[in-house]
Amino acid sequence: MQLTGRAESSVRPAVPADAADIARVQRVTWRTAYRALLPADALDAWDDDAAATAWRSAVEAPPTPGHGVLVACEGSTVVGFLAHAPAELAPHEPRSPHGPAAELTALLVEPRWGRRGHGSRLLAAAVDLLEPVGVRDLRMWVPEEDRVTSGFLQSAGWAADSWTRGLEADGRTIRERRWHALLAEDGDQA
Structure with missing residues (x-):
């Protein structure tokens, strides 16, 4: 039996040739999902070439072995990405007990x-x-107004913790809450 009209979905480590696609996904997502959150001037001044150069550098020469980028593909089209790094501790935060x-x-x-x-x-x-x-211990900072990402993380078993921060962007403060998930010994999220 042959199925038609169904694309293969996959995730793989990013390669330098993905940089322009990663920048495109970031631009489209920010302009669509974050239009009310991020300053309009910053969104309108987006530079695809500069973003692609930054992503190419992140993929080709990550600052540490703990940094990386993964891409999600639908067939051969890059449709999403995830970047990870060693967690930075908030001021006065103890190391994770986990x-x-x-x-x-x-x-x-x-x-x-x-x-x-x-x-x-x-x-x-x-x-x-x-x-x-x-x-x-996995962590992610999410704008408090981003209900979609917060809901997604919650449905995946993540929880918001007590840490918040403010990021300055063109004279506006974007409030973020930290989400986390603990990894069990067998790799399951807890």
């Missing part, structure tokens, strides 16, 4: 490709990649 922590610095799926499991596959791939190297 063990080493990693931070998801970006998790975006282009809105037209949403609700097809790409975000879940990216999260699962990050766990599969980070758990074997000893990471036990």
